[in-house]
Amino acid sequence: MNMFYRVDDKWLVFLDRDELVPLRLEKDMWEGKRKAYLVYHIDQHGRRVVFENRTAGSRKEKEAENLVFDLFTLAYYYRQFPEHFDDVFTFDFLEERDLQTIQFKNEGKVMIKVLPISSRDRIAAYKMQQIGGIGIEIYVSDDELRIPLKIVTPARLKKGRTLNVEMNLEKYTPGEDQHEVPVLYRDLAF
Numbered sequence: 001m002n003m004f005y006r007v008d009d010k011w012l013v014f015l016d017r018d019e020l021v022p023l024r025l026e027k028d029m030w031e032g033k034r035k036a037y038l039v040y041h042i043d044q045h046g047r048r049v050v051f052e053n054r055t056a057g058s059r060k061e062k063e064a065e066n067l068v069f070d071l072f073t074l075a076y077y078y079r080q081f082p083e084h085f086d087d088v089f090t091f092d093f094l095e096e097r098d099l100q101t102i103q104f105k106n107e108g109k110v111m112i113k114v115l116p117i118s119s120r121d122r123i124a125a126y127k128m129q130q131i132g133g134i135g136i137e138i139y140v141s142d143d144e145l146r147i148p149l150k151i152v153t154p155a156r157l158k159k160g161r162t163l164n165v166e167m168n169l170e171k172y173t174p175g176e177d178q179h180e181v182p183v184l185y186r187d188l189a190f
Contacts, residue, residue, distance in 0.1 A: 009029045010027070013072060020081070021073070035055065038055075042094075047064040047065065075140070085106045089103065089105075104128045105128070111125075112139050
């Protein structure tokens, strides 16, 4: 990614252990020439978000209409509660300074290529497609681990290009009472 546009973001995410929704996010970002340290305080039950830019010294509050997620916490939430995505799932997406109501639709099972696994063979995955908006696609494994395999989002690159984010599972270890990561996914690394 740095070949096209400098991006060096570090995220620290605090989740509610039972509901797997974000409660606080800290983003140490460096994008292009912009640097900032952003903190988001999320009151999921009170439907309020405090946006704090510690670099600029600014702070504002915003009301949320739905549960609030960023792209990473959305993937964890889906892994635990896939049934919430059986039809259309509506949530508020956490942007740098605002919230945007987003809907994702479960497109069902599809066959995809994930290059670190195989350049020729396709594997089964569930596809989540954003309704309207910029058209983000999220692909997760079709087993009980529901591992995020690929995220496709349009980026401001040359016309017709997309940015693919593939997951690195090289150091992933399942928790208690979880199955081992299937051998097929062991090659998922940058």
